[in-house]
Structure formats: structure tokens, C-alpha cells
Amino acid sequence: MPHPRTLVVGAGIVGLAVARELQRTRPDDEVVVLDKEPQVGAHQTSHNSGVVHAGVYYPPGSLKARLCRRGVGLLREYARERGIPYDEVGKVVVAVDRADEQRLVEVERRAAANGVPDVVRLGPDGLRDLEPHVRGRAALHSPTTAITDFPAVARALADDVTTGEGRILLGHEVVAIRPLRSGVEVLVEHAGERTRLTADRLVLCGGLHVDRLARMAGGDPDPRIVPFRGEYHLLAPERRDLVRGLVYPVPDPTLPFLGVHLTRRVDGSVDVGPNAVLATAREGYRRRDLVVPDLLETLTWPGMRPVAARHWRTGTAEVLGSVSARRFADAARRYVPELRDADLLPGGAGVRAQAVGRDGSLVDDFVIERLGPVTAVRNAPSPAATSSLAIAEEVVGRLGR
Ligand SMILES: Cc1cc2nc3c(=O)[nH]c(=O)nc-3n(C[C@H](O)[C@H](O)[C@H](O)COP(=O)(O)OP(=O)(O)OC[C@H]3O[C@@H](n4cnc5c(N)ncnc54)[C@H](O)[C@@H]3O)c2cc1C
Known part of the structure; x- marks a missing residue:
């Protein structure tokens, strides 16, 4: 046979x-x-952030939670065998106000339920010891979150x-x-x-x-797959010491994206981003990229109407952040107050494949x-x-x- x-x-x-x-x-x-x-x-x-996520965010019992935890172990081992850079630089998820702090409780619960190792809660002083230029009321530190070269x-x-x-x-x-x-x-x-x-x-x-x-x-x-472009800025090389590891805001639980973060890469550069803007082409890495059938497929999908109604405020803010470096920097300045507009240089972009249900659910x-x-x-x-x-x-x- x-x-x-x-x-x-x-x-x-x-x-x-x-x-x-x-x-x-x-x-x-x-x-x-x-x-x-x-x-x-x-x-x-x-075209991604190069972060090996430890599994802090995902609903316990979900495929994401299970396969991320298993995947981290397999990837760490594979990178070691194949001589691929894999660096446990660690990450902090930073709460800057009371609403963030309340949401951080749920992130902490999920991290524990998912079995993410060594996650600890930090107060403002603990956060400053770890990341001297980052400010927040509280933070979660995941020391095993890593970076690699996908x-x-x-x-x-x-x-x-x-x-x-x-x-x-x-x-x-x-x-x-x-x-x-x-x-x-x-x-x-x-x-x-x-x-x-x-x-x-x-x-x-x-x-x-x-x-x-x-x-x-x-x-x-x-x-249907709806493309969301994520744009990055690069931190000017002389300002890379603003962060030691990975610094994230507390994510908005109604959105599948993590918010603008500062990410150190294996080559030593630091990215600020990505935002999330509806893309006008499935592989549209530049703002001007337009593929008419792609855009029509997005706009005629019944699920997009409820998505637009629910998220127009966030969507508008993201579009404004896309055209203005100052607005983009504002998002990161919430937790890295010393960041100046001039510290941001143009960076790359990626496009996320986000599945959207007919009922408007962001899968x-x-x-x-x-x-x-x-x-x-x-x-x-x-x-x-x-x-x-x-x-x-x-x-x-x-x-x-
Ligand atoms: C901005 C951004 C940041 C991200 N950050 C992270 C991160 O830090 N950590 C993390 O774990 N994940 C991250 N992700 C997610 C991660 O990059 C993706 O989940 C992952 O790369 C998906 O891999 P894939 O093989 O499914 O898709 P892809 O890498 O997109 O591969 C799909 C392939 O299918 C091919 N293809 C499509 N149609 C056809 C066809 N008709 N015929 C032949 N070939 C076809 C394409 O050419 C492509 O090569 C990020 C994603 C984005 C966009």
C-alpha cells in the first residue's frame, strides 16, 4: 500500500x-x-513582536492557555537544540490607575490557574527596582516571558x-x-x-x-479573517535603557490585542507598539496598501457592523495614533513617563489575522x-x-x- x-x-x-x-x-x-x-x-x-508569551492572559481551560504553556516548554527546548536565540528577559504588566489595578487581579488569577511559573505582584517600589523608568500603582512580573527569533x-x-x-x-x-x-x-x-x-x-x-x-x-x-495592521516605532538607540525587559499595559478585556508595549528584541533594539488599525489589504504592511477585494470582503461581512458599533471609540483612537507619533507615544508614556516624542523612530508593521464571527464576536x-x-x-x-x-x-x- x-x-x-x-x-x-x-x-x-x-x-x-x-x-x-x-x-x-x-x-x-x-x-x-x-x-x-x-x-x-x-x-x-x-512580522511580530518576537515575544515567547508565558501564558498569563488566557482564560484557564482554553486552547490558548493549554497550548501556550505546552508550547513554551517545547520552544525553549527546540531553540536550545538549534542554537536559536532565546532570552528570558521577563515582563511586567503595569497598572497605572485604579481600573487597571482591578483588571490586574484577573490577570493574576489567570496566570496562577494556567500554572505560569514565578509570577509575582509588585508595588510601585518593586516595579521601580526592576524597571527604574517605569511607573505604576502595581504590576505583575513574569520572569520566564522570553524573546526569540521566530x-x-x-x-x-x-x-x-x-x-x-x-x-x-x-x-x-x-x-x-x-x-x-x-x-x-x-x-x-x-x-x-x-x-x-x-x-x-x-x-x-x-x-x-x-x-x-x-x-x-x-x-x-x-x-471571516479581518486584517488588523499593527504598527511599531523603534526606540532611538540611545534611549534603549528606558526598559530592561518587556513592559506591557494591562490589556482591555474586550479586545483581543494587548495594547502598545515596549519590547526588547534579540538584536538589542526596542520596539514600541503595535497599535491595531483595520487594514485595507490582508497583507497590507503600509498604510497606502489597498486590495479592493480584501477591503470589500471586510466591509461586507455582517460581523463588522457590530464590531464597528462596539469599538468605534477605540478604533478612532488607534487611527489617530497611526497618523500621529505624539498620540502613539502618549499610550506608552502612561507607564514610561520619560519617553519623549523624539525618542520614537519609524519602525515596521505586521498584519494580524483576526477571525470575526458573523455575530460580531472577535474570536x-x-x-x-x-x-x-x-x-x-x-x-x-x-x-x-x-x-x-x-x-x-x-x-x-x-x-x-
Ligand atoms: C503585529 C503582530 C505581533 C505579534 N506578536 C506575537 C508575539 O510576540 N508572540 C507570539 O507568539 N505571537 C505573536 N503574533 C502572532 C503570530 O505572529 C502568529 O500567530 C503566527 O505567526 C501565525 O503563524 P501562521 O503560520 O499561522 O501564519 P503565517 O505566518 O501568516 O503563515 C501563513 C502562510 O500561509 C501562506 N498562504 C496563505 N494562503 C495561501 C495559498 N492560497 N496558497 C499557498 N500559501 C498560502 C502565506 O503565504 C503564509 O506564508 C503577532 C502577530 C502580529 C501580526
């Missing part, structure tokens, strides 16, 4: 981790990864896949999917030519396009869906890079034989 063949769509960190896990656990299976881009990890995997992790995973005799076909875009009586057929476009590939199983890890891929496979159009947890021979990772927002090796275990565990 021929060995079963699995196609994985998406050579981001999640798709590559799934392909590697398949090879590790089913060495006789054939694995082929397809990505439309000319290199691996081209999108969210290489694009390097993706390249190492890709190496593992090809060394294990898997194939990674770059520049190959999946344009149609047809379930067969047994297995699945995929139409792939490469260098202007279309070819058909068949497989026993298909795993969709398409990030910003995964809803389209799932629809091609006969899946529900709900939820928070990871979602993995099975449609016969097709398994779709339908929502893999932050901390999916942190959790990638554990998401891969989960996906492969659900594939069945």
Missing part, C-alpha cells in the same frame, strides 16, 4: 511545525508543504522538514480545493501554470487567508476545524508563534489515521 500523503498549505511557523510533527510521528507518510511566497515565514511569522525558528523547522525528506514547494499558490470520495485534490498555481495535486489529507495553515482556503474546501464562511481562542480529509487552523492569532509546536501536536493528534 502506498504511504499516505499529507499536503500542508502555509509555510508559516504553524504549517512548518505541523509538517515537522507529522514527519516525527509518522515517518512513513509523505509530507508536502505549499506556500505562495518565495520564502518560508513571509507573513505573520516574520523567523529563525521557521527556517529551522523548514530544514527539519526537508532533511526528513518532506518537500516544501515555494511560489505555489493554492487556488482551488476539491474533496474527493477518498482524499482531496488541490489546484496549485506556480509560475503561471496550474497543476493538480492529490492527497489523502490536507491541513490548512494559511494565516491571513485561511478562511478563503476553508471556504474552497467547503467550510463555513463564518468566521479569541485558537480554532482547529475538521472537514472530512481537510483540517483547518481557522484562528491562530498571538500567541500562536509561541504555541506553534504544541498546536502542531494538537493538529496531528486530531488527524486520525
Whole structure:
């Protein structure tokens, strides 16, 4: 009998981790990864904050809580084995007013319930000892929160896949999917030519396009991926000593984003950001990027109306922060008062794939869906890079034989 063949769509960190896990656990299976881009990890995997989240925020019992905790351990070990930078710089979540302080209680409860190690609560003096330029009424310190190089992790995973005799076909875009009586057929476009590939199983890890891929496979159009651009500024090199580790505000529990934070990177630079602005293209890294079908898909999605009604105030503030460095700096100045507008230099941007339900819900947890021979990772927002090796275990565990 021929060995079963699995196609994985998406050579981001999640798709590559799934392909590697398949090879590790089913060495006789054939694995082929397809990505439309000319290199691996081209999108969210290489446009993020580089933080290995320890699991403080996520609702206990959620997939995020479980897979983040498992993922951290697996990633720490993998980075060590592969010589990838992994630095436990630690993080503080800072409450600046009474409302923040009340919300911090819930973050502390979740951190304890999720089993995040060594989290402690700090008062203003303890916070100052740890981060001399940060001010707050209280803070949570998570010393095991780390930073790493996610694009390097993706390249190492890709190496593992090809060394294990898997194939990674770059520049190959999946344009149609047809379930067969047994297995699945995929139409792939490469260098202007279309070819058909068949497989026993298909795993969709398409990030910003995964809803389209799932629809091609006969899946529900709900939820839709809505792109939110996150813009960063760089802290001027001579001001990098404003923070020692990672400094975050207390997140707004009604939003899936963490708020503007200061993040040290493995190369020593410090980012300030990201904000969250509705993007006019799914891979729209610049404000002027516009892809009309992407924008229409966002605007015509029924779930966007309740989202806009609920979050217009925050949305307006984020747009203003996007066009004004002063407004952007104001967000970080709440807890780093010495930060000056002139300390912020232009930085990069990433686009988050945020799943939005037809009812206007901002889907928070990871979602993995099975449609016969097709398994779709339908929502893999932050901390999916942190959790990638554990998401891969989960996906492969659900594939069945
Ligand atoms: C601004 C920002 C900050 C973040 N910060 C963090 C953080 O600090 N820590 C953390 O853990 N997570 C963070 N995240 C989240 C994290 O980056 C993502 O959850 C993770 O990278 C998702 O990986 P992925 O492989 O699912 O998606 P991606 O990396 O986007 O990969 C999807 C791949 O699918 C391919 N593809 C799509 N459609 C097709 C098609 N039709 N045919 C072929 N290929 C296709 C794309 O080309 C792409 O390469 C952040 C995200 C953003 C945007």
C-alpha cells in the first residue's frame, strides 16, 4: 500500500511545525508543504513582536492557555537544540490607575490557574527596582516571558522538514480545493501554470487567508479573517535603557490585542507598539496598501457592523495614533513617563489575522476545524508563534489515521 500523503498549505511557523510533527510521528507518510511566497515565514511569522508569551492572559481551560504553556516548554527546548536565540528577559504588566489595578487581579488569577511559573505582584517600589523608568500603582512580573527569533525558528523547522525528506514547494499558490470520495485534490498555481495535486489529507495553515482556503474546501464562511495592521516605532538607540525587559499595559478585556508595549528584541533594539488599525489589504504592511477585494470582503461581512458599533471609540483612537507619533507615544508614556516624542523612530508593521464571527464576536481562542480529509487552523492569532509546536501536536493528534 502506498504511504499516505499529507499536503500542508502555509509555510508559516504553524504549517512548518505541523509538517515537522507529522514527519516525527509518522515517518512513513509523505509530507508536502505549499506556500505562495518565495520564502518560508513571509507573513505573520516574520512580522511580530518576537515575544515567547508565558501564558498569563488566557482564560484557564482554553486552547490558548493549554497550548501556550505546552508550547513554551517545547520552544525553549527546540531553540536550545538549534542554537536559536532565546532570552528570558521577563515582563511586567503595569497598572497605572485604579481600573487597571482591578483588571490586574484577573490577570493574576489567570496566570496562577494556567500554572505560569514565578509570577509575582509588585508595588510601585518593586516595579521601580526592576524597571527604574517605569511607573505604576502595581504590576505583575513574569520572569520566564522570553524573546526569540521566530523567523529563525521557521527556517529551522523548514530544514527539519526537508532533511526528513518532506518537500516544501515555494511560489505555489493554492487556488482551488476539491474533496474527493477518498482524499482531496488541490489546484496549485506556480509560475503561471496550474497543476493538480492529490492527497489523502490536507491541513490548512494559511494565516491571513485561511478562511478563503476553508471556504474552497467547503467550510463555513463564518468566521471571516479581518486584517488588523499593527504598527511599531523603534526606540532611538540611545534611549534603549528606558526598559530592561518587556513592559506591557494591562490589556482591555474586550479586545483581543494587548495594547502598545515596549519590547526588547534579540538584536538589542526596542520596539514600541503595535497599535491595531483595520487594514485595507490582508497583507497590507503600509498604510497606502489597498486590495479592493480584501477591503470589500471586510466591509461586507455582517460581523463588522457590530464590531464597528462596539469599538468605534477605540478604533478612532488607534487611527489617530497611526497618523500621529505624539498620540502613539502618549499610550506608552502612561507607564514610561520619560519617553519623549523624539525618542520614537519609524519602525515596521505586521498584519494580524483576526477571525470575526458573523455575530460580531472577535474570536479569541485558537480554532482547529475538521472537514472530512481537510483540517483547518481557522484562528491562530498571538500567541500562536509561541504555541506553534504544541498546536502542531494538537493538529496531528486530531488527524486520525
Ligand atoms: C503585529 C503582530 C505581533 C505579534 N506578536 C506575537 C508575539 O510576540 N508572540 C507570539 O507568539 N505571537 C505573536 N503574533 C502572532 C503570530 O505572529 C502568529 O500567530 C503566527 O505567526 C501565525 O503563524 P501562521 O503560520 O499561522 O501564519 P503565517 O505566518 O501568516 O503563515 C501563513 C502562510 O500561509 C501562506 N498562504 C496563505 N494562503 C495561501 C495559498 N492560497 N496558497 C499557498 N500559501 C498560502 C502565506 O503565504 C503564509 O506564508 C503577532 C502577530 C502580529 C501580526
